[in-house]
Amino acid sequence: MSVAKSIPHDSGPAHVSGEARYVDDYPMPANCVHLAFGLSEKSHADFTLDLAAVRAAEGVIEVLVAADLPAKNDVSPTPDPEPMLAEARVHYIGQPMFLVVADSHLNARRAARLGKVDYSEKTPLVTIDQAMAAGSRFGEAVTYSIGNAETALAAAPHRISGEMEIGGQEHFYLEGQAAFALPEEGDVRVVSSTQHPTEIQHKVAEALDKPFHAVRVETRRMGGGFGGKESQGNALAVSCAVVALRLNRPAKMRYDRDDDMVITGKRHDFRIKYEAGFGPDGKIESVIFEHFVRCGWALDLSHPVADRAMLHADNAYHLPNAKIMSHRLRTNTQSATAYRGFGGPQGIVGIERVIEDIAEALGLDPLAVRQANFYAPKGDLTPYHMEVEDSISTELVAQLAETSSYAARRVEIAEFNARSPIIKRGLSLVPVKFGISFTLTFLNQAGALVHVYADGSVQLNHGGTEMGQGLNTKVAQVAAQVFGLGVEAVKITATDTGKVPNTSATAASSGADLNGMACKDACERIKARLVEFAAEKWGGEAIFSDGQVQVGEHSMSFAELVTDAYMARISLSATGFYKTPKLQWDRVTGKGRPFLYFAYGAAVSEVELDTLSGENRILRTDILHDVGNSLNPALDIGQVEGAFVQGAGWLTIEELRWAEDGRLLTAAPATYKIPCASDIPDQLNVALWDGANLEKTIYRSKAVGEPPFVHGVSVLMALRDAVKAAGGDTGFDAPATAERLLMAMQS
């Protein structure tokens, strides 16, 4: 067995030795040029440029503006335009206006600051309120609904209403955006730190006015992506390709960290307004949500992000009557983009807030309200009219409540709080139900290319990209499983548009689901040929295991079989393909089946809050998470732990702030703080739920990248519990910084 084993990340040894290579680590030819963008200092203005000083600066080879680009000036991931270099008008502070080509990274950066820009300023729209008032939107408001929310709300015995701001989040992938391009006889080869090599290929080809086949894009690995490298790397790759062909020299570009934080998009921040009607037991009868989504200056992926927020407005709860409205607002800020969870977490925070308010209104334990509202195992409809067929929330939460001693700790905490006037503790259990599949149905396809060499070694390529999640390890396990080999016999090479074409982004947690299946398909094709060959030659069904093949009485190593097959002129290479079944979704009407299945889980967090300062820490978190039949428990637990900490960071210390003029004030690691080692719970217990995926996914596993991010919500709600114990106002926004918490306790 190769699957279901805790095999370490295939790059682990290279990571620790420093040999693992990232874009900036490739040795470059000596004539390589280095690029940097000159950035806008105004958030909304018409401008003219005087670049004489830039051109005269040390080491500068040339400077390009939009008019110098050979073809399209566009790096948008959608048909909606997004110019790479601003033309006449800028829309946010940090927008690239010109491109410096220099002999070193440092010289390019220095020169990029020397542009003289004449701005004629216009009023910027920075906040949600400003954008709403100005009607600055991407498309009309979108509404999904089920039942009759208004009527049911009016008829409900109890009602609550409220509003909450939920902050965005900087990805802070440790490796900043980077790409380089090598000119190749009029074509171009691009190496990019991207989750989406195919899109890079398309944008580069369009920018050069060349067919897609003239551009080859390669991604060995990323130093973290988290959604931030789905579309945000386009500008660097396009710049490098344009310059490489223009000068016939290699060109490299990487953003300095502060540039990266100013230029690139982040998680969408939301305002969520809500009204809910419920019974005396806390059972929800109706909910109305209004999502205000700050999308920034360009559309990017905002529609599917905002859609997914709507699709998670229910989380794990059955809402018989619901209406969810979504406003996608255009502002003069960075263009918000994909970020782990893709809007789902924001939608979930909305309903969890409602649950907490209901519990507070009724004086119930929030866990009881949650349990009263879980989807039935099957049969209930979501607000988007999909039948939930696989709900395990009730059992999973019961098990976690048991293993984490929820009830006993509730009592202990109440006792602690009664005798501790300054330090208060809080506890919360929050579930997650997360929909798996791209909501743009056509994206749910993948390809793989598998070669078996004559010595029995296997080389595998698939359309997914490796950003730390261990995708390559998992897919290699799948190949090894099919051939009955150890994973060491399988080598995965860099993702390459020349090997597997027309791929989707590695996103939506879909990497292993899609590429694992495509790989299995390819391997099974080759295996079928081997089986047929063996049956003809030795008469019998070939059985593959432990590197050996048994055919009737005849036994041989996999390598021997392969060598024989090669001599008999059997093709030992195959492509594989997979498309997710059952999907059928209409995003305009909000009806259908956008997801193949749901991943479930729950987390209990206990926190301690200092009522004098708002400082707090997480004492303990217990997580029970559903990955179906795990392909690799160690990697899955790693995803759960990492996602939880990232989710907790989002809702506590990670705060993005913009000044009134649209300047990002927290645009450096000195002011934007992600969790560090001492911020994690003193005790972090992660367990995997024991149960297979009901759908026929790769070895009945479930996707794991995004769902556990939601476990961070348990920390936010535990802080709320502590604020409540301190007699404070529980209606505070996220992130719950020490300042917010202290101010909440002033009232």
Add this chain to the structure above:
Amino acid sequence: MVEFVLNGEMMQADDASMTLLDFVRLERGLTGTKEGCNEGDCGACTVQVASMEDGELVHRAVNSCILLLGQMQGKSVTTVEALGGDHPVQEAMVEHHGSQCGFCTPGIVMSLAAAHIEGRQDHADVLAGNLCRCTGYAPILRAAEAVAAQPVPQGPDEAALLEGISGAGFTELDEFADWYVKNPDAVLVGGATEVGLVLTKELKQPEKFAFLNQITALQNIEHEIGGMRIGAGVLLARVRGAMVGKYPQFAEMLRRFGSVQVRNSATIGGNIANGSPIADTPPALIALETSVTLRKGSARREILLEDFYLSYGVQDRAEGEFVESIFIPEQGDTLGVYKISKRFDQDISALCGGFNIAVSDGIVTKARIAFGGMAATPKRAKAVEAALIGQPWNEETIATAQAAFAEDYTPMSDQRGSAAYRMILVQNLLKRFYLEQTGTGRVRVVGGIS
């Protein structure tokens, strides 16, 4: 010309203002060391630097992105490549699944390897300066625990290698003092944890530098009659050590000052001279009635540290004058130090300060209070002090004194905190101090001294 050892090999470099990170990556092609931020915050660029301190070879993890080659004179640098791949830390990191994307990993490995030499067990502190966005740290901490018991592998004989390097740059204090009078435009470099960013982020290219870290006369901590004298060049890592037994709350604050890597580079002189209103050591030092010795050529003058800060960004320091040492007068430990920041570790403070309050027979006999982050300079709260001195040490007095903060401070709002938040905090911290002194149980969630 700078001479130092890199992975056992002697190096010579001309450009003293190049960062060590650029040197190893661009000049030496050692790309295992990563650039994650280029400003000292992420630790991806961590390398290990060994040098002789008081006759002993000491290994320190430092951020190479904001270290200048001029600081490397006479030191021995080890990058991840030299660990060989089979160092116990490296093996434990693989076994415990401590890497995901792997970009932070070489820096984490170097931090853990340096801590391993010292036998440190405070793994979360060791890693405070190493950000990892993927793992959530849990597997890395498990790896750190697993490796603690293993023996330290033998590296090259660095002490012998260092002996082969002859001195360069300033080593004599008098010589430097005279030179600086004549070259007052030179940028003084202590640990470069501020100066480094001037180069990497502001992209300035100063012409002249003076590296102070070879001047042994600035590196001393001396226990004199009447108090403790600390040379301007003393690393904050060593200041912390000196404070542990003396003013434990000061030491606890220093535990949270920057990170291991920052404290292994940054000097107390740099923190004081830099003049930032949110520098962490000046307020507590002011509360301790610390004085500072300024030196110009052969002339010295000693002033109270609180008088050194004139207004925002302006200090009482003449051209060609530098900070030579500070002096903390001997006193009983009645000091409470509080640092409030968005993140506990490695974060610049929203406010930081100290209460030095002595009580005798239930009456406040001494009160010196100073905070950073509350005004344009580190500033004493004299109205609060006045409201306390001579008063009974009780809740009523505290309440009166809390109100007096409004006379002392008009804080500003920025991304680290609003004015209102800062004011409530400083008032509440006085209460915290009172509660800690009167001992009614734990009143902070992190770093309380029991």
